[in-house]
Amino acid sequence: MHELDKKTVAYFSMEICLEQRIPTYSGGLGVLAGDTLRSAADLEIPLVAVSLAHRKGYFHQKLDAQGQQTETPEEWNPEDVLEAAPARVTVEIEGRTVHVRAWLYQVQGITGHTIPVLLLDTNLDENDAWDRTLTDVLYGGDPRYRLAQEMVLGMGGVAMLRALGYEDGVYHINEGHAALLTLVLLDRQLGSREPWEAGDADFEAVRHQCIFTTHTPVPAGHDKFPEEQVVHSLGEHLAALLSATKCCDEDGSLNMTYLALRLSRYINGVAMRHREVSREMFPAHPIDSITNGVHAVTWTSEPFRALFDRRIPEWRRDNLYLRYAVAISLEDIRQAHAAAKQSMIEDVARRTGVTLDASAMTIGFARRATPYKRADMIFSDLDRLRGIVSANGPLQIVYGGKAHPRDEGGKALIRHIFEAAHELEDAIRVVYLENYDIDLACKLTSGVDLWLNNPRKPLEASGTSGMKAALNGVPSLSVLDGWWFEGHIEGVTGWSIGGSAEPEPDETRESNDLYVKLEQVILPLFYGLPLAYVEVMRHAIALNGSFFNTQRMVQQYVRNAYFPAEGDPVPEDEEAVRS
Numbered sequence: 001m002h003e004l005d006k007k008t009v010a011y012f013s014m015e016i017c018l019e020q021r022i023p024t025y026s027g028g029l030g031v032l033a034g035d036t037l038r039s040a041a042d043l044e045i046p047l048v049a050v051s052l053a054h055r056k057g058y059f060h061q062k063l064d065a066q067g068q069q070t071e072t073p074e075e076w077n078p079e080d081v082l083e084a085a086p087a088r089v090t091v092e093i094e095g096r097t098v099h100v101r102a103w104l105y106q107v108q109g110i111t112g113h114t115i116p117v118l119l120l121d122t123n124l125d126e127n128d129a130w131d132r133t134l135t136d137v138l139y140g141g142d143p144r145y146r147l148a149q150e151m152v153l154g155m156g157g158v159a160m161l162r163a164l165g166y167e168d169g170v171y172h173i174n175e176g177h178a179a180l181l182t183l184v185l186l187d188r189q190l191g192s193r194e195p196w197e198a199g200d201a202d203f204e205a206v207r208h209q210c211i212f213t214t215h216t217p218v219p220a221g222h223d224k225f226p227e228e229q230v231v232h233s234l235g236e237h238l239a240a241l242l243s244a245t246k247c248c249d250e251d252g253s254l255n256m257t258y259l260a261l262r263l264s265r266y267i268n269g270v271a272m273r274h275r276e277v278s279r280e281m282f283p284a285h286p287i288d289s290i291t292n293g294v295h296a297v298t299w300t301s302e303p304f305r306a307l308f309d310r311r312i313p314e315w316r317r318d319n320l321y322l323r324y325a326v327a328i329s330l331e332d333i334r335q336a337h338a339a340a341k342q343s344m345i346e347d348v349a350r351r352t353g354v355t356l357d358a359s360a361m362t363i364g365f366a367r368r369a370t371p372y373k374r375a376d377m378i379f380s381d382l383d384r385l386r387g388i389v390s391a392n393g394p395l396q397i398v399y400g401g402k403a404h405p406r407d408e409g410g411k412a413l414i415r416h417i418f419e420a421a422h423e424l425e426d427a428i429r430v431v432y433l434e435n436y437d438i439d440l441a442c443k444l445t446s447g448v449d450l451w452l453n454n455p456r457k458p459l460e461a462s463g464t465s466g467m468k469a470a471l472n473g474v475p476s477l478s479v480l481d482g483w484w485f486e487g488h489i490e491g492v493t494g495w496s497i498g499g500s501a502e503p504e505p506d507e508t509r510e511s512n513d514l515y516v517k518l519e520q521v522i523l524p525l526f527y528g529l530p531l532a533y534v535e536v537m538r539h540a541i542a543l544n545g546s547f548f549n550t551q552r553m554v555q556q557y558v559r560n561a562y563f564p565a566e567g568d569p570v571p572e573d574e575e576a577v578r579s
């Protein structure tokens with residue numbers, strides 16, 4: 001057995017979605033982190049998580065009648081809902097001593113096993129006014145603020161773990177925001193030696209403790225900080241230590257992804273296709289893949305939970321039993337979905353005053369609003385869309401998703417959807433639900449009839465919304481990127497947009513293919529052969545729900561990354577790279 005078997009896994013993530021009243025997440029990365037912890041608790045993994053308190057959350061989204069987005073802080077007070085951890089630590093930032101405390105949240109699994117989550121907080125009287133804000137806003141501020149925030153997460157997080165008595169074990173860096181924890185480990189490894197004395201054995205000792213999951217499939221998406229700012233923020237000693245790692249860009253800037261890549265023994269992308277994209281971006285590093293998942297019980301609607309409890313009682317303990325959904329009758333699937341759809345319709349009516357038609361084909365699209373996700377692609381030809389509906393039957397579309405406050409392209413995308421909705425109001429009902437959150441996500445992914453996803457390839461690292469839909473028998477219509485490249489079986493688990501081999505996306509071809517699939521395949525099946533459509537729904541549960549879950553994902557992390565057995569094969573190309 002590996003020598004780390006009995007030690008704790010420390011899971012670092014800038015955002016973690018814990019529950020509705022604790023707004024410490026913005027979207028997919030945070031939701032994945034929360035689902036990871038829930039499954040780790042179910043599986044009784046010895047894990048502790050570290051994140052930031054984000055007292056002002058991400059933001060509360062308000063949309064006016066034209067789709068213009070405005071933002072307000074989503075403030076909350078950790079002291080009202082959480083207990084303080086019994087330790088405080090300090091981090092040196094720009095030559096100042098910044099004091100850090102932690103709020104404790106417990107994630108409880110199905111056996112009662114709990115995983116502690118430490119939410120770091122600098123809002124203390126001992127700190128100056130600016131330092132007190134460092135854990136306030138998720139993905140806010142300028143590069144100076146962001147670097148200081150990432151110092152609190154990575155360096156303050158390691159200090160807090162030690163202060164609370166956690167032994168050194170495995171450090172899981174979930175995206176590059178926490179990569180500075182590697183410098184703390186390297187400094188500890190050197191002891192009284194100087195940074196310039198660091199050698200291969202020291203780097204290898206740090207690598208032995210760290211694994212890194214990268215989620216971003218484009219170089220521009222990785223955090224970078226200019227050399228002058230890095231030296232000013234870290235101080236001369238840590239800056240010299242960073243220089244010794246030889247992981248900075250040619251211009252001397254700190255690339256957090258490069259730092260994590262350089263000092264991790266196991267590196268993975270979040271889907272098979274994402275692994276290939278990551279290997280092209282970072283050819284000097286051995287990159288494996290563990291495809292993302294979702295926490296099955298969390299994202300399954302009440303009607304389907306009741307159905308699975310009745311027909312597959314083992315499914316909560318072992319998600320693989322969802323494979324046996326193939327034996328559930330089509331009528332049972334249809335009734336469970338009808339109940340979930342009615343629940344969504346009631347929620348939409350409560351939020352907007354709009355009453356959707358329970359018998360109409362309902363498409364769902366809810367993602368972060370940003371141009372590459374192309375939420376408006378279905379509106380590329382409004383006359384054709386009207387013709388498809390006229391020939392086949394009614395269609396309604398439900399949207400959700402926030403644009404980052406500084407993403408003007410994302411905000412324009414929302415406005416365009418509102419414009420299209422207005423132009424189509426005589427033929428197609430389009431609803432955009434503001435302030436998309438986990439409660440709304442549960443309603444939409446279970447209540448619609450088809451989940452639409454059409455990002456520009458290869459920019460979808462994984463995607464998880466379609467996985468949530470699949471657990472509820474909702475098939476996907478998606479481009480073959482991210483997880484759908486693995487989960488798609490044409491006409492069985494859902495449908496593709498475009499092919500899989502195009503080196504570059506052809507938007508005209510893809511939008512045409514979207515229309516062809518709706519007009520000639522999906523709507524005729526939904527209205528003309530409804531039981532055949534329900535059969536696709538059943539396959540979505542059995543084939544995709546049983547695999548694309550965080551229970552399977554966490555088990556792969558345990559076997560391949562956290563505690564690999566002696567003699568296990570290394571990832572492809574690793575031996576060549578290490579040599």
